[in-house]
Amino acid sequence: MSRNWEVVIGLEIHTQLATKSKIFSGAATAYGAAPNTQACLVDLGYPGTLPVLNEEVVRMATKFGLAVNAEIARRSVFARKNYFYPDLPKGYQISQYELPIVGEGELFIEDADGKQKRIGITRAHLEEDAGKSIHEGLDRHSGIDLNRAGTPLLEIVSEPDLRSAQEAVAYMRKIHSIVRYLEISDGNMQEGSFRCDANVSVRPRGQEKLGTRAELKNLNSFRFVEKAINYEVERQIEILEDGGEVVQETRLYDSDKDETRSMRSKEEANDYRYFPDPDLLPVEIDEEYIAAVRATLPELPAAKQQRFIEQYSIKPEDADILTTSRALADYFETAAGATDGKAQVVANWVIGELTGALNKESLEIEQSPVSPEALAQLVSRISDDTISGKIAKEVFEAMWRGEGSADAIIEAKGLRQITDNSAIEAIVDQVIAANPGQAAEYRAGKDKLIGFFVGQVMKETQGKANPGAVNKLLKDKLSG
Amino acid sequence: MSLDKDQVQHIAVLARLHLADDEFAETVQKLSRIVDFVDQLVAAPTDDVVPMAHPVNQAQRLRPDRVSEPNDREHLQQNAAETSDGLYLVPKVIE
Numbered sequence: 168m169s170r171n172w173e174v175v176i177g178l179e180i181h182t183q184l185a186t187k188s189k190i191f192s193g194a195a196t197a198y199g200a201a202p203n204t205q206a207c208l209v210d211l212g213y214p215g216t217l218p219v220l221n222e223e224v225v226r227m228a229t230k231f232g233l234a235v236n237a238e239i240a241r242r243s244v245f246a247r248k249n250y251f252y253p254d255l256p257k258g259y260q261i262s263q264y265e266l267p268i269v270g271e272g273e274l275f276i277e278d279a280d281g282k283q284k285r286i287g288i289t290r291a292h293l294e295e296d297a298g299k300s301i302h303e304g305l306d307r308h309s310g311i312d313l314n315r316a317g318t319p320l321l322e323i324v325s326e327p328d329l330r331s332a333q334e335a336v337a338y339m340r341k342i343h344s345i346v347r348y349l350e351i352s353d354g355n356m357q358e359g360s361f362r363c364d365a366n367v368s369v370r371p372r373g374q375e376k377l378g379t380r381a382e383l384k385n386l387n388s389f390r391f392v393e394k395a396i397n398y399e400v401e402r403q404i405e406i407l408e409d410g411g412e413v414v415q416e417t418r419l420y421d422s423d424k425d426e427t428r429s430m431r432s433k434e435e436a437n438d439y440r441y442f443p444d445p446d447l448l449p450v451e452i453d454e455e456y457i458a459a460v461r462a463t464l465p466e467l468p469a470a471k472q473q474r475f476i477e478q479y480s481i482k483p484e485d486a487d488i489l490t491t492s493r494a495l496a497d498y499f500e501t502a503a504g505a506t507d508g509k510a511q512v513v514a515n516w517v518i519g520e521l522t523g524a525l526n527k528e529s530l531e532i533e534q535s536p537v538s539p540e541a542l543a544q545l546v547s548r549i550s551d552d553t554i555s556g557k558i559a560k561e562v563f564e565a566m567w568r569g570e571g572s573a574d575a576i577i578e579a580k581g582l583r584q585i586t587d588n589s590a591i592e593a594i595v596d597q598v599i600a601a602n603p604g605q606a607a608e609y610r611a612g613k614d615k616l617i618g619f620f621v622g623q624v625m626k627e628t629q630g631k632a633n634p635g636a637v638n639k640l641l642k643d644k645l646s647g
Numbered sequence: 648m649s650l651d652k653d654q655v656q657h658i659a660v661l662a663r664l665h666l667a668d669d670e671f672a673e674t675v676q677k678l679s680r681i682v683d684f685v686d687q688l689v690a691a692p693t694d695d696v697v698p699m700a701h702p703v704n705q706a707q708r709l710r711p712d713r714v715s716e717p718n719d720r721e722h723l724q725q726n727a728a729e730t731s732d733g734l735y736l737v738p739k740v741i742e
Contacts, residue, residue, distance in 0.1 A: 186712050193715030202733035203724070207716035211723065222709035244700040251663055253737040266700070300740055310734030438661060443700045451706035 172369045172407075174400050175377055176335045177289075177327035180342055181320050182352045183296070183360040184227045190295050190319035191218030191261065198358050206298075206313035212256030217446050220245075224319045225450060227351035228268045228293055229460045231321060234345050234467055235288050237272025239457055245293075245447040248439045253311050254298035262322075264441040267292035268450065269321075274345070275469065276337040277487075278330075286338050287326030294320050321351070327366065327377065332396035336389050339363060340491070344468045348493050362387045367399045369407065378403070379413040383420055383427055395420035399427050471496055479503055479510035488518055494532045498539045505543030512546050520563050537566050545573040558582050558630050585632045588640070591624070594632070595640045598623045609645050617641060649686065650679045 189196055192209035209216045232239045246264035269291035278284040298313035323342060329335045343361060346352040354361045368380035383399060386392045398420075403413050418427040466474070468490045475486040475496075489499045499517050503510040521542065525535060545566065549559050554577060565576045577583055585591055598620060599606050609616040617638070624637045655675045659666050666674055720733060729736040 188712050188714045188716075193710070193713065195714045195716075203720045203735065204718040204733070206723075207719065208723070209716075219710045220707055221712050223712035225709060249661075253735075253740055301734060302740065305731065305734075305736065305739075307739055308729070308731070308736040309738070309740040310731060311737055312734055438657075440661070445701065447701075448703060448705055448707040449700045 171372055172400075172404050173372045173374075174330055174332075174396075175327045175368045175370060175380075176329040176332075176396060177366045178323075178325045178329065178335055178339060179364045179366070180323040180325075180339065181296075181362050181364075182323065182342075182346050182354070184224050184319040184321055185350065185352050185360075186221055186223045186227070186319055188221060189317035190221050190224050190293065192317055194317065196318050198355075198360075200314055202310070202312040203314060206316060210256075210313055210317040212258075218261060218444075220447065220450065221319065224293055224321075225268070225452070226460060227319075227349070228291065228321055229452065229457065230349050230351055230464065231291060231323070231346065232269035232272060233457070233461050233464060234349055235269075235272035235274050235291075237288060237291070238270035239452060240266060240268050240270055241452055242266065243268040243292075243450045243452075245444045245450075246441045247444045248294075248441055250439060252297070252300075253309060254300045254313070254316065256298075256313065256316065260295060260297060261444055261447070262294035262441075263292035266449075268452075274338070274341050276334060276341055278334060284328075284334070286328045286334075289324040289326050291321055291323045294322060296320050321346075327368075332393045332400070335365060335396055336393050339389060339392060341468070344491050348465055348467055356387050356389075359387060363392060365392065365396055365399075367396055367403070368413070369400060369403045378407075379415050381413065381415065381427070382417045384417055384430070386420055391420055391422055394422070394425055395427055398425060402427065465493070475499075479514075481511050481514045485511075485514045485518060489514060492532070498532050498535070501539035502543045502546070505540050506546050506550070509546050509550050512550065513543065516542060516546060516563075520560065524563075524567055536569060537563070541566060541572055548573050548577060552584060552586065552633065553577060554582055554584050555630065555634060557634075558584070561630075582631060585628055586636075588636060591628070591632050591636055592640055594624055594627045595620075595637065595644055598627065599641075599644055606645060617645075620645070649682045650675055 184190075186196060188194060189210060192207050194207040194210055195205045197205065209218060229239055231237075243263060244266040245261050247259040248262045248264070249259045251258055267290045269288075271290065272288040273285055274288065275283045275285055296315050296318040298311055298316040301310040301312065325338065329338055343354050346361070347354045352360055356362065363386050365383045365386060366380045367383060368378035370376065370378040381399060381403070383395050386395055399418070406413055414429075417430045419430055420427050471490045472483070472486045475481055475489060476483050479486075481489075490496045495517070499513065502517065503513045506513055521535065521537065524537075525532060545559060545562060548554050548562075549556055554562060561580075562573050562576050562582060565571075565580070566573060570576055571579070602620070602623065605616050605619055609620070620641045621634065621637055624632055624641070625634070652671065652675055655666075655671070655678060658678075724730045724733075724735070727735050
């Protein structure tokens, strides 16, 4: 990327709210149901039906607004966004336009230099999702499944404050983490519950005026957001450096080819003719309601991260990772609480071995076969010198396979560290005697050979000797 | 005339309406008359008036988040021109 160009990105994140029923009807919202089995008269846009707003979506939007320090509109209005598409039976989407429920807010991400950077949130508004069109395998037809029509969405719009694909991803991760902490969305990206459009432009460094932007549609993974933006930035810089002009348009990211391409929509420039929906009255929210919702807010990721750093003295970057989800944070706290001040060691294990093992089998932390208490016992056996860190990995693997607790496995496999110095000493003598050549070289100044001797002793003891003790004994003997 | 031919053409496209050439002039005229009629409102002094989102001066009533509409697909799809495997079929939409 060129040093002469500044990248400007704003994100629109669509979060599906985790309600049982739809935003304006009593049809179910469960994912994966047979086509059109969760689409009632209201969702199908039958004449004579009227939308009735779900109280839960108002509560969830309010929760989100409070979590990002935003103004909650005391009065917000639903509007019709008019366009034609077969998966939108009414011919308009009910959304919010001039008076959204959540006003200006903010959150903080870490920039490339590790400094806190404020990202402005312009607004967040409620709207209904459209249905799904299926184009494959139906010959001259398209098939329409309206199960998703009327599913509640919260669209969260950021200011154009993001300056790189990495920042965009960091911001998106924060929002993802917040909506899951608040339990207002499952955030499942494969199922489309959390997706994003990115407005991307570049401008010569130092220029005030924004460049012409392209809108990248429907990015449904963190990796795609990063790749799509990077591709798009390169594309725009190339055009501008060749003396061309960027066209304002909507582009789709193709993950197979890793490129964005124009949607070449033959539609006229978007003309949605928004107007207040006469079927819905303004939503009014009072102070009492806001206070009641505020009282239900959980500890949020940023606050939790700060507390972890102070309370457990763990590294800030580890605290950041451990607070990505509530379940992970809870796991860490339970495990750390069950050890005697070994929180950083617990953090290392949770982030390292445990997360690695979970990822390998595509498991969530809630499904971990190793409980936090069990992990705490393992960590305690390292800190009380019962086993070495290396052996601990072997014990962990056995725990993962369900072979029992750390203590039981250490006992059953005889993995207890040899703490009897005379036993280690005997092996050290034996190893030195068996390798006279290396011993001579070491004595002649080849210090690095100490590693070879430690390795040999560890091999003889099947890793059960205390590495510190082995090192010291070897040095004493070899120099003697 | 408050609307010109291009504006009416634009509205027709948005509404997915085809206007025959001989209907065009008349449509421009009729639509313009409606717009002119409504435009009289512009003359009303509204500086101190709060914009009204709805003529009924009340707040939206909310419903509890409960699934109250069971699956009624078989019944509802009797109204559809064509269905297949539970999907409503429409003329192919090309992206």
